Amino acid sequence: MSDAIKPDAVKDCRKVGCPMNLVYAKVELAKLQSGQVLEILLDDGAPIGNVPGSVTREGHRIIEQKRLADGAWSLLIEKK
Amino acid sequence: MLDFTSEQLERYSRHILLQDVGVEGQEKLLEGKVLIVGAGGLGCPIGLYLAAAGVGTIGIVDCDTVDISNLQRQIAHYTADIGRAKVESAKEKMLAINPGVTVRTYQEYLSAENIRAIIRDYDFVVDGTDNFPTKFLVNDACGMEGIPFSHGGILRFDGQTMTVLPGESACYRCVFREPPPPDAVPTCSQAGVLGAIAGMLGTIQAAEALKFLTGAGSLLTDTLLTFNAKNMDFRKIRLTRQKDCPLCGENPTISELSDNVRPACGLQEKSVRQACDAGH
Ligand SMILES: [Zn+2]
Numbered sequence: 001m002s003d004a005i006k007p008d009a010v011k012d013c014r015k016v017g018c019p020m021n022l023v024y025a026k027v028e029l030a031k032l033q034s035g036q037v038l039e040i041l042l043d044d045g046a047p048i049g050n051v052p053g054s055v056t057r058e059g060h061r062i063i064e065q066k067r068l069a070d071g072a073w074s075l076l077i078e079k080k
Numbered sequence: 081m082l083d084f085t086s087e088q089l090e091r092y093s094r095h096i097l098l099q100d101v102g103v104e105g106q107e108k109l110l111e112g113k114v115l116i117v118g119a120g121g122l123g124c125p126i127g128l129y130l131a132a133a134g135v136g137t138i139g140i141v142d143c144d145t146v147d148i149s150n151l152q153r154q155i156a157h158y159t160a161d162i163g164r165a166k167v168e169s170a171k172e173k174m175l176a177i178n179p180g181v182t183v184r185t186y187q188e189y190l191s192a193e194n195i196r197a198i199i200r201d202y203d204f205v206v207d208g209t210d211n212f213p214t215k216f217l218v219n220d221a222c223g224m225e226g227i228p229f230s231h232g233g234i235l236r237f238d239g240q241t242m243t244v245l246p247g248e249s250a251c252y253r254c255v256f257r258e259p260p261p262p263d264a265v266p267t268c269s270q271a272g273v274l275g276a277i278a279g280m281l282g283t284i285q286a287a288e289a290l291k292f293l294t295g296a297g298s299l300l301t302d303t304l305l306t307f308n309a310k311n312m313d314f315r316k317i318r319l320t321r322q323k324d325c326p327l328c329g330e331n332p333t334i335s336e337l338s339d340n341v342r343p344a345c346g347l348q349e350k351s352v353r354q355a356c357d358a359g360h
Contacts, residue, residue, distance in 0.1 A: 023093045027084065030103040058099050 007039035048073040105294035112293040115139040115202040119166035121278030122208030124156035129286035131174035141186040153275035192337035195221040205229035212259035219252035230285045237309040239281035249301035250319040
């Protein structure tokens with residue numbers, strides 16, 4: 001089902017710790033229009049634990065969260 | 081949209097993380113222009129925090145030089161700065177914190193002749209002066225130019241501040257009609273001032289400037305915030321615009337700026353220059 005969603009922007013934040021991964025996510029989201037989708041790649045652990053809740057609190061929508069082969073995560077965020 | 085460098089993203093990350101500031105708010109700060117009147121007890125923390133926040137252009141006005149008696153509270157000036165112009169001393173520390181901002185210095189006394197031309201170029205003015213005539217001058221000039229500003233005053237253990245949006249919220253003259261007679265209010269050098277309250281009030285004023293530029297939160301408009309640090313009482317007094325205000329009322333009587341009685345720059349009688357706003 002994820003194949004149906006094509007992100008408008010991709011940001012690789014693997015190896016980027018908290019909170020800079022969220023800073024980069026916010027910068028990328030600021031460049032998008034409402035309804036567009038950002039794919040952000042996040043490390044396992046604190047990054048995938050923290051970032052989804054933070055972007056959700058700001059009103060954006062998580063439309064998919066899936067594990068990658070290297071153990072990191074792909075997060076699809078629809079801009080509010 | 082501005083292109084932030086990765087260094088800027090790290091430097092301003094704690095602002096960008098704030099929902100009410102974010103990327104857009106930080107851009108507004110970087111494009112913002114704030115004038116600080118006075119590089120003393122209030123102006124020092126205001127200047128340091130605005131520079132740290134990345135306010136793109138910061139003007140600072142003060143005609144004085146650093147004196148050893150300033151160092152107990154004027155936190156941007158160091159012992160080695162004694163004798164230097166306060167604006168130069170403050171500028172050096174602001175740029176040491178953040179080389180990415182522009183600091184413009186005005187080593188002169190604000191007067192009826194020069195104030196409108198100086199403030200006109202700024203988005204927001206922060207009054208950190210220590211004497212009533214200049215506070216009224218800042219209020220009147222900002223009213224005439226339509227420039228929002230933060231008023232602030234400290235004495236002994238007391239501080240007070242209000243933010244004014246000219247034409248929208250109560251101005252300083254709506255509350256305090258005229259400067260008090262020169263002898264009516266004790267001066268800082270006579271009455272003393274607890275050093276740390278300069279930081280308490282100055283940082284509140286700096287926060288107001290940052291909130292104004294970013295649009296975050298609600299300002300201290302139509303409100304006089306006062307505190308007494310002896311028992312840490314904070315109070316908010318509701319204000320309303322006065323129809324009979326001589327500046328912003330229905331029939332204003334002030335159409336031109338005047339200097340009233342004001343101390344001259346370089347005057348030896350420091351007690352005159354250091355007269356602080358008692359705020360009552
Ligand atoms: Zn008024």
